[in-house]
Amino acid sequence: MPQYGVVHVAVLVVIVVVAVVCALVTRRTRDDDSTMRVLRISGWMLLVVSTVWTVWGLLPANWDLHQSLPFHFSDALRYLAAIALITRAGWAIAVVYYWGLTLNLQSVLTPDLNYLQFPVLEFAMYWSLHAAVLIAPIVLTWGLGYRPTWRGYAVTFGATIVWSAVAFAVNLMTESNYSYVSGGPAGASLLDVLGPWPLYLLSVAGLMILVWGLMTWPWETERSRAATRAADRFALVRQPASAARAGDRRG
Numbered sequence: 001m002p003q004y005g006v007v008h009v010a011v012l013v014v015i016v017v018v019a020v021v022c023a024l025v026t027r028r029t030r031d032d033d034s035t036m037r038v039l040r041i042s043g044w045m046l047l048v049v050s051t052v053w054t055v056w057g058l059l060p061a062n063w064d065l066h067q068s069l070p071f072h073f074s075d076a077l078r079y080l081a082a083i084a085l086i087t088r089a090g091w092a093i094a095v096v097y098y099w100g101l102t103l104n105l106q107s108v109l110t111p112d113l114n115y116l117q118f119p120v121l122e123f124a125m126y127w128s129l130h131a132a133v134l135i136a137p138i139v140l141t142w143g144l145g146y147r148p149t150w151r152g153y154a155v156t157f158g159a160t161i162v163w164s165a166v167a168f169a170v171n172l173m174t175e176s177n178y179s180y181v182s183g184g185p186a187g188a189s190l191l192d193v194l195g196p197w198p199l200y201l202l203s204v205a206g207l208m209i210l211v212w213g214l215m216t217w218p219w220e221t222e223r224s225r226a227a228t229r230a231a232d233r234f235a236l237v238r239q240p241a242s243a244a245r246a247g248d249r250r251g
Helices: 006-029 033-058 073-087 090-109 119-143 150-174 199-220 222-226 241-250
Strands: 228-230 237-240
Touching (some): 006 119, 090 119, 090 199
């Protein structure tokens, strides 16, 4: 599937429409217990589907040492998004916010696609899972009102460094390129303009510090903080006081 061909553009339009609708509906009904149940069920569904898809890739008929191991950022993000939807854990919400709206977004805007044995299935799973982990932080942030803090920003950056180190170690042992920390993807991507490997790793780190900082700053202004309160014990995310009180009553 060529990037920005008819199919790619159509998928992008569908994702945008679904994301906007989900965020608006969640925002209007976030005080309803039924909405919380739907989100928890969605999280469990994402968890089950992600697990099945991971196992599917490990089956002998589908096994590829360079593709099947779950060490891409998107692999971890699926499970983190499921945890965030099910438990509302602050650390999971924070990581999903930054990874889902930036790292995962690159996989949506500039997909590195290679449908091999089961093109229809691989197409459906690629786009449904990447869409799910893009829509999840949109719903959590603009639907339920969770807002990352500077602490959440720092924790996510640390988690990113750790995951990158793990992926790099796996790449050394398997001669693979999980999480693209050992080289750029085959297709066009943002990494192409950030310099050659390994210099682009420093460029990406600097870009994350800047972009994620800009994604945090609006939520951490004095005015914004005055209208919210910490939504978890470590203050990694905040939430409007009214929404937090409603959550306390449900809990």
